[in-house]
Amino acid sequence: MGDPRGFLTTPRQDWPRRPVGERVRDWDEVCVPGALLPIISKQADRCMDCGIPFCHEACPLGNLIPEWNDLVAREDWRQASDRLHATNNFPEFTGRLCPAPCEAGCVLAINQPAVTIKNVECAIADRAWEEGFTPPRPPDRLTGRTVAVIGSGPTGLAAAQQLTRAGHTVAVYERDDRLGGLMRYGIPAFKMEKHHLERRLEQMRAEGTKFRTSTAVGRDVGADELRSRYDAVVIATGATAWRELDVPGRELAGVQQAMEYLPLANRVGEGDLDSSPMSAAGKHVVIVGGGDTGADCLGTAVREGAASVTQLDIYAQPGAERDEDAEPWPTYPRIYRLSAAHEEAGELGTAPAADADARLFAASTLRFTGDADGRVRALHLVEVDARRRPRPGTGRALPADLVLLALGFSGPDRTDGLVDQLGLELGPRGTIARDASFATNVPGVFAAGDAARGQSLIVWAIAEGRAVAAAVDHHLTGSSRLPAPIGPYDRPMAV
Structure with a gap:
């Protein structure tokens, strides 16, 4: 351990994000470039080097988290890179895209904010590339297979x-x-x-x-x-193979699958298209599905200049703290999380009819209605209880020129x-x-x-x-x- 008292003296500090007004004008990563390294050694010091590190079990890769936390705390980046790459081929991917079940299994998370394991991982991976610690490793000989x-x-x-x-x-x-x-x-x-x-x-x-x-x-x-x-x-x-939503009006133009919408936006970034033929620019957008894919659609629609964006989640709004009876430590809990996209939508006020971060919880889609040309113009929904039964008198309609189905696969x-x-x-x-x-x-x-x-x-x-x-x-x-x-x-x- 770099500092045996680090978890007592150092508060959790995450990789800071760029201001919302700045980042929604481009497609660059939302975090401040270069702002992670100055804080990460102290954050790694918060690791308690537990006798039984449950973060190992929470991560299917079996990442050697206490080991590379200690090496980062000592700023031994080469050895940290070796330990990280021993279990993970692509830590710069997981350090950016994984929801970090390892942090849910962190022993410190029993009664304090977890170690910023995901940020430490990302810092090691990025430093490894900068310092040339990840050269190609071709085999010494070929098997002929x-x-x-x-x-x-x-x-x-x-x-x-x-x-x-x-x-x-x-x-x-x-x-x-x-x-x-x-x-x-x-x-x-x-x-x-x-x-x-x-x-x-x-x-x-x-x-x-x-x-x-x-x-x-x-x-x-x-x-x-x-x-x-x-x-x-x-x-x-x-x-x-994406999941469908079998409700009246599904055939209307403008009701699209998330994975029809997102690839087009990415192709604009690749230079294949000047603009997406499904662009949300100037449209009222409703996203059906409360998961990560829905949040990706949300952030994309905001950057394309949507008139409004609302995300529907069929589940009730979770609490801010773990329910110890239903989801005890070290399982991955369903708690209220604010992704970068939800932070952007909340600050910009993209969904006047929704909660602060553009999500409507406990909301189930009933049908879509359209205009004379067969284009979607409204999504009709109803609030539901924990068993997904409609609550009487809660039906309403949201304006919708583009509906994105993010229901999983x-x-x-x-x-x-x-x-x-x-x-x-x-x-x-x-x-x-x-x-x-x-x-x-x-x-x-x-x-x-x-x-x-x-x-x-x-x-x-x-x-x-x-x-x-x-x-x-x-x-x-x-x-x-x-x-x-x-x-x-x-x-x-x-x-």
Whole structure:
């Protein structure tokens, strides 16, 4: 421990955000550049170096958090980078995008604000790149075995990097024109700028991983053909089949899926478009869904210049503190959190009819109504109780020129034909079935990430990629020294 009394003498201090009026005028990351390093050593000092660090168990990657907290407190950035990268291929991704279940499991969080684990992680990753602590690590020798990885999200990239470093020849197939999956076209740049992704991809290319973009397996190349060309195949396509909202008026123009809307805004940032054909500029926007994807839509609509933005959450507004009976420590609690997008909407007053941060809680959509041209003009809702039953007399309408459905995902997209061509068995939730070694019912074909687990967090996606890589390595060589942080049936800590 750098300072045995740090948790008593130093209050929690998070990475400060740029002023709202400044950051909503651009697409840069919301935090103040360079403002993390001056505070992070003291924040790392708050770690108590617990005898039993529950933060390890709360994170599926098994990150060695007390170890790199101590190294950061001592400003030994090289060793901190080594310990961090020992369990996480892409800490600059998780340090920006993960909701930090590790902090919920921090022992200090029992009665104080948790250690800023996520900020420390991000600081180490960024410093590692600045100081050149993350050079490419090509294998010393090749095994002569080949692996195809389908999907270039965090699961696919983690699996590909691990297998490449083990000496296998790996090719990653991506159906989009650029690599990264939802990190490329689903996550707005104000949460993670794309240069972080590009930097890792260049590292992987230098290590020997091959990439094939604009190639949908099952459509552009047959799934059986791909299987015959490689010794093993890893399916890491994600759970991109979005959930629908079956209410009257769903067919009206202007009622769109979040993942139809967000990629267009990202393509503007990539320079593919001058403006998005679904831009929220000047429109009354309603977002149906209270999760992170909905918040991403909120921040995007604010930056596009929406006339108003309201986000509907079917759940009641949670409290500010953990409910110790329902969600005891160290589980991840459902508490009131204010994301950067909600902070922006609250300060700018984007939703006069909603609560302070643009969210309407305990709100259920009844129907949409439109004009004579078939375009949506209003969303009709009702308040609901804890069992989602309508409360009499609470119905009302919100003006809506653009409605974005952010209701999550149910499983892998089957339109490309990959699942059917291989004859893959599916589980009861529509995800790809697999055994204890991540293997599907088709010999040599493995499944990992959201396509098999279901919609989850980025840390689980990377952990799945690392674990499936170990399973494939064992399948190809008879043994493996690659780490396997989780099994296919592991789940987050819960009551």
